[in-house]
Each structure stands twice: as structure tokens, then as C-alpha cells.
Amino acid sequence: MQSKQYSVKVYECSIDDEDEFISFFNTNYTLFKDHLILINGELSDTIKDYLNSKSLTFLNNITLPKGRTRKALEEELNIEKRECDIDKIIAKAELEKLSNRLQNNLTVLDEMVRSGRELKIDGDLLLLNRVNSGAVIHTTGNLIITDVVEGAIRCDGNFMILTTSSKANVLFHDVEVDNDFLADRLSRVELKNREIVITPVFKKETNWVS
Amino acid sequence: MGIVIAVISGKGGVGKTTAVANLGLGVAMNGKKCAVVDFDIGQRNLDMILGLENRVVYDMVQVMDGEASIKQAMIKSKVDENLHFLAASQSKDKSVLSSEKVYKLVKELKDNYDYVILDSPAGIESGFEHTIEFADAAIIVVNPEVSSIRDADRAIGILDSKSQKVKDGGEVAKYLIINRIVADMVQSGEMLRSEDILEILDIKLVGKVPEDNGVIDASNQGKPVILDKNSIAGQAYKRIAARLCGKKVEMKDIEVSDSSLFKKIAGIFK
Numbered sequence: 240m241q242s243k244q245y246s247v248k249v250y251e252c253s254i255d256d257e258d259e260f261i262s263f264f265n266t267n268y269t270l271f272k273d274h275l276i277l278i279n280g281e282l283s284d285t286i287k288d289y290l291n292s293k294s295l296t297f298l299n300n301i302t303l304p305k306g307r308t309r310k311a312l313e314e315e316l317n318i319e320k321r322e323c324d325i326d327k328i329i330a331k332a333e334l335e336k337l338s339n340r341l342q343n344n345l346t347v348l349d350e351m352v353r354s355g356r357e358l359k360i361d362g363d364l365l366l367l368n369r370v371n372s373g374a375v376i377h378t379t380g381n382l383i384i385t386d387v388v389e390g391a392i393r394c395d396g397n398f399m400i401l402t403t404s405s406k407a408n409v410l411f412h413d414v415e416v417d418n419d420f421l422a423d424r425l426s427r428v429e430l431k432n433r434e435i436v437i438t439p440v441f442k443k444e445t446n447w448v449s
Numbered sequence: 450m451g452i453v454i455a456v457i458s459g460k461g462g463v464g465k466t467t468a469v470a471n472l473g474l475g476v477a478m479n480g481k482k483c484a485v486v487d488f489d490i491g492q493r494n495l496d497m498i499l500g501l502e503n504r505v506v507y508d509m510v511q512v513m514d515g516e517a518s519i520k521q522a523m524i525k526s527k528v529d530e531n532l533h534f535l536a537a538s539q540s541k542d543k544s545v546l547s548s549e550k551v552y553k554l555v556k557e558l559k560d561n562y563d564y565v566i567l568d569s570p571a572g573i574e575s576g577f578e579h580t581i582e583f584a585d586a587a588i589i590v591v592n593p594e595v596s597s598i599r600d601a602d603r604a605i606g607i608l609d610s611k612s613q614k615v616k617d618g619g620e621v622a623k624y625l626i627i628n629r630i631v632a633d634m635v636q637s638g639e640m641l642r643s644e645d646i647l648e649i650l651d652i653k654l655v656g657k658v659p660e661d662n663g664v665i666d667a668s669n670q671g672k673p674v675i676l677d678k679n680s681i682a683g684q685a686y687k688r689i690a691a692r693l694c695g696k697k698v699e700m701k702d703i704e705v706s707d708s709s710l711f712k713k714i715a716g717i718f719k
Contacts, residue, residue, distance in 0.1 A: 351651050353606035354599045371602045371649055372595070389649075 249303060251277040254286065261289055268293065277301065344380060352376060352390065363396065372406050385425075398429035400440060411435055451482075453555055453565045454693075455584035457608070459600030461571030463592045464628040467664060469568040470498040471675040471683070472588070475690020477532035478675075481563040484523065486554075487537035488580045489570040490545065496536050499526065500671020510538035513550040519557055528676065533562070543576035555583045564693070573607055581612050586622040589652065592629050593641040598649055605650065624655035626689065631660045635704045643704065656689035658682050659703045 250271055254260050264271060276290065276297040290297050344362025352358060352366070354373030363380035370376055374390035381396035388401050391408040403409060403421040410416070411428050414435060420426065425440040456472075458465045466489075473485035486509060487495040496502040504524045507517035512535070519535075526532035535558075538545070558565045569580035581587060587608055591601045605623060612621050627643050634640035647654055661682035667674040674683040675690070681703070688698045 353609075354602035355606055369649070369651070372599050373603060 248274045249277050250274040251279070253279040254282075257283065257286060260286065264289075264293070264295075271295065277303065354390070370407075388421075394428075398427060400425060400427045402426065451559045451562045451565055452586060453559055453567065453584045454586045454588055455567045455569055455581045455608075456588045456590060457569040457577065457581060457601075457604050458571065458590045458597070459573065459602075459604035460592075460597045463590050463597050464658075464664075465571070465590050466494045466498055466568055467668060467674070468588070468590050468626060468628065468658075468686070469495060469566055470668075470673045471686035472690050472693065473499075473532055473534075473564075473566050474526070474529060474673050475675050475686055476564050476566070476693055477526070477529040479690060479694040479696075480531065481694055482531050482533075482561075483564040483566065484533045484535065484558050484562040485566045485568065486535045486558065487568045488576060489568060490537045490576060491539065491542040492570065493537035493539050495568050496524075496534065497671060498668045498673065499534055501526065501534055501536075502671070505536045508536045508538040509554070510541050510545050513546075513554055519554075519561070528672075543570070543574065543579075546575065546579045548579070548582060551579045552583055573604055577604070578607070578611055581608050581621070583613050584621060585614065586624065588624050588626055588655065589650070590626045590628050591646065591650075593627060593635070593643070593646060595641070598641070598646055602650060605652065623652040625650060625652050626656050626658060627654070628658045629660045630657055630703055632704050654700070655692055656685060656700075657703050658685040658689075 252260075272293075272295065274295075276295055278286075278297060278299050280300070282299045345365065346360050346362065347365045347367070348358075349367040351368045352370045352374040354371050357375045358364075358377065360376070360378040360380070362378070364376070364378045364382050364384075366376070366382075366384045367386065369386045370384060370388045370390040370392070372389040375393070376382070376384075376390065377393040378399075379395050382392070382394045382399035382401065384392075384399075384401040386402075388403040388409075389406045391410075392399070392401065392403075393410045395412055399411060401409075401421060402423070402425050403418045405418060405422060407418045407421070408415070409418055409421065409428075412430060412435075416428055416435065416437070420437045421428070427438050427440050429436055456465050456469045466487075469485055469487075473483050476483045485495065485499070487493050488509075489495075490510065493508075496505055501524050507522035509522070511517045512519055512522045523533040523535055526534060555565065555567075567580050567584065570576040587605075589601050589605060591597045608621055608623070609615055614621050625647070627646060630643075631640055635642055643654065643657060659681045661674065661680055663677060663680040664674050664682050667677060667680070667683075673686075674680045675686045677683045685701070685703065688701065691698045
């Protein structure tokens with residue numbers, strides 16, 4: 240794409256008396272011939288013909304953006320730049336926090352969590368075994384459990400992926416998740432725009448009675 | 450050197466003591482020297498079920514305190530001379546036990562018998578913890594109902610964290626007995642299936658025992674049900690005892706009742 244930038248001189252006026260306008264333009268023609276003429280209000284054919292005959296460029300009833308002083312422009316640019324920098328710093332910190340939580344604080348467990356056991360995990364947890372009735376799992380980070388959950392789950396992370404039985408008690412950010420939605424299939428529970436969204440990861444295949 | 454087996458359940462009333470009496474006798478009938486010890490101090494029952502209540506002179510606490518020797522305190526069974534029994538104290542409570550005393554007692558029994566079977570008290574208090582502390586293996590008795598399963602699950606969790614063998618880096622072998630199965634109720638879905646129980650507890654199954662009214666009568670008379678050749682529960686205990694002695698006995702599917710089997714066969718000819 241090619242583009243050019245111009246500064247154009249504009250003469251803005253409105254017409255009350257057509258004869259007066261024509262005589263004014265006749266006397267000051269040299270002054271206006273390089274201007275863009277902007278006319279507010281109604282434009283009659285006589286005026287149009289007159290302007291065309293003088294080969295003047297004109298526009299009718301249009302608001303043009305008004306230029307600002309250089310100083311004002313610079314100030315605005317500075318403010319924008321500063322805000323952008325702050326945004327960048329915040330984004331970087333958030334990203335660091337997230338990657339720390341994802342990489343440095345992941346616990347992987349392959350043991351049955353039996354009744355009466357209370358697991359408190361600071362960070363993420365990947366559990367490859369069952370959570371039995373009467374056990375409690377509490378994570379500050381994300382939670383993935385690949386086997387059936389019958390115990391209590393407390394998750395404060397961004398998401399959790401699990402399957403529950405009807406005995407389970409699941410709290411996600413202190414909100415109780417109805418375990419009917421999580422029964423019999425692996426489901427993903429996450430927070431989107433302050434709403435808890437549950438989506439099945441795999442739909443369970445229906446076993447037809449043969 | 451013998452093997453120490455703790456019989457635990459978590460929940461009370463599921464048939465621990467009955468299982469101990471029958472398995473003890475069953476193991477003895479297989480020709481192994483077997484000692485059964487009642488660890489339920491303050492609530493001893495095993496002596497009655499074995500029919501030895503009138504023979505108790507010294508109890509376990511007296512042995513631990515050095516008031517009697519093990520030889521004096523062990524009671525020989527009338528039914529099988531390989532079976533010896535050590536009674537719990539009825540007057541004391543669980544607080545008299547300590548790790549050192551229990552270790553000394555268990556060690557001495559282990560040196561003198563092939564099998565030492567400990568009858569744990571219900572619950573998960575200190576009495577239970579002392580029972581499992583020096584066990585090599587545990588038999589977990591459950592009933593096919595959710596509360597029993599959860600309590601057993603909790604008991605297994607404690608077994609896996611507090612027994613001396615685990616603390617030394619080993620593992621306690623765990624075997625499951627599902628007691629009081631009613632085939633019709635399993636078939637109709639009212640009772641938990643053993644597959645479901647095994648999935649929850651994740652331990653090896655050593656046997657299933659069907660519900661049998663004869664058990665109560667046998668306990669009241671002090672003749673363990675294993676002696677009754679017509680009892681289905683007794684036969685189940687006989688199979689489990691044989692398995693404990695290392696014999697290969699096929700698992701009998703007691704969850705299929707005769708009536709449902711009949712229905713299936715009838716269905717073929719329809």
C-alpha cells in the first residue's frame with residue numbers, strides 16, 4: 240500500500256445571499272483558488288455552476304476533522320505510550336505467574352486416595368487414581384483426575400478435569416458443582432467470564448444391551 | 450518364623466471375630482500351628498465363639514505384664530490341637546497396650562507358631578493401631594454395603610501409613626473377605642457387587658462368604674461354623690483357610706443364586 244499525507248487549506252462558509260457570495264469570490268479569487276471550499280447549508284445549481292466554471296474544489300455539508308496543536312498531539316502520544324508500558328509490565332507478570340504455576344508447582348500422584356485422607360496441594364495436581372468416599376482433595380491450582388471421584392473436591396484453579404460418581408461433593412471456587420453434570424464422563428470445569436462452564440472431554444459411548 | 454495376620458474391618462459387626470475363629474480353626478485343620486489372639490481388650494468375644502470361655506485363666510495383658518508366660522496363657526482348642534488361643538483382658542481397657550509390649554508378645558508368638566491371627570477391635574483407635582503395628586499381612590472383612598466399605602477404606606489407609614512394615618519401607622499384604630453376601634440381593638442390584646467393592650478398595654480378594662443363619666447358632670454354641678459340613682458359610686471359610694495355607698482353590702461364584710441360574714436355563718428353552 241502507498242499512502243501520502245497532505246495538509247489542506249479549507250475555506251468554510253455558508254451562503255445567505257447568492258449575488259453577494261459570487262461578487263465576494265470574484266474579487267478574492269486569487270485568495271481562494273488553492274483552497275478547498277466547504278459550504279454549509281443548501282447549495283443551488285447557480286452556485287455549483289459558478290464554482291465549477293472557476294474550477295474550484297468544493298464540498299457540501301461535511302464536517303472535517305479539526306487539527307490540533309503539535310503540543311497537544313505530543314502529550315496525547317506520551318500518555319498512550321505510558322499506558323501501553325504499564326499494560327506490558329502487568330501482562331509479563333501475569334504470564335510469569337501462570338507459567339510458574341503450570342511448570343513449577345505440578346504434583347503428579349498415582350496412588351489411591353483413601354477415605355479419611357486429606358490432600359492439600361499448593362499448585363496443580365495430576366492424579367491418576369481413584370478418590371474414595373470420605374477423602375478430601377484441595378488444590379490452589381488446576382486439577383486433573385483420570386479415575387472416578389467419590390470424595391470431596393475443593394479446587395481454586397483455572398480449570399479442573401474429572402469424572403465423579405453421585406457420592407462426590409465438588410466445590411469449584413467455593414461454588415458447588417452439581418455432580419450430575421460430571422457423572423459417567425470426563426468433564427472440564429472452568430471459569431469463563433465469572434461463570435462456571437462444564438464441557439465433556441469425551442462423551443461416554445453408549446453400551447447397548449445386546 | 451511364622452506370619453502375623455491382622456484381621457481388621459473398620460466398622461463393627463461385620464464378622465471379624467467370626468472370621469478369626471473360623472480361619473484360625475481352618476488353618477489349624479490344614480496342619481499348621483496357629484495362634485489366634487483377641488486384641489479387643491475390654492470387649493472380648495473370641496473365647497465364646499471358639500467355645501473356650503470356661504478355660505480362660507490368664508489373659509494377654511497378664512502375659513505382657515510378665516504375670517504369666519505365653520505357654521501358661523495359651524489355651525489349646527478342644528477341636529484341633531494345632532489351634533491355640535490367647536484371650537483378651539475383659540477388665541482392662543485399650544490404654545494398657547504399648548508398642549514395646551505388643552512387639553514383644555507378637556515376636557514371641559511369631560517364633561512359636563506358623564500363623565498368628567490377631568482379632569482387631571472395631572474402629573481406628575489405639576487398639577486397632579496396635580493390632581496392625583507389627584502385622585505382616587492384613588485380612589480386611591467387609592459387608593457389601595457402603596458404610597462398611599468406607600470404614601474399611603479408612604482402615605486400609607491407616608494400615609498403609611502406620612504399620613511398622615510400611616515405616617521400614619515394605620508393604621503389608623492386604624486381602625479382602627466379603628462377608629454376608631446375599632446372592633438374590635446382588636442379582637437384583639440391592640447389594641453391592643464384589644467387582645464394585647474391589648474397584649473401590651483395590652486389594653486382592655481372598656474369598657466371599659455368603660449370608661448364613663447357621664453362623665449365629667454356631668457362635669452361640671461355641672462351635673465355629675467351619676465344622677458344619679452343610680453350612681455354605683462354613684464351606685466358604687474352609688476354602689479361604691486353604692488359600693491362606695497356599696493351596697490353590699478356585700473362587701466359587703456365590704453371587705449367582707440357584708434361582709437365577711434356574712431362570713437362565715429356563716430362558717434357553719423358551
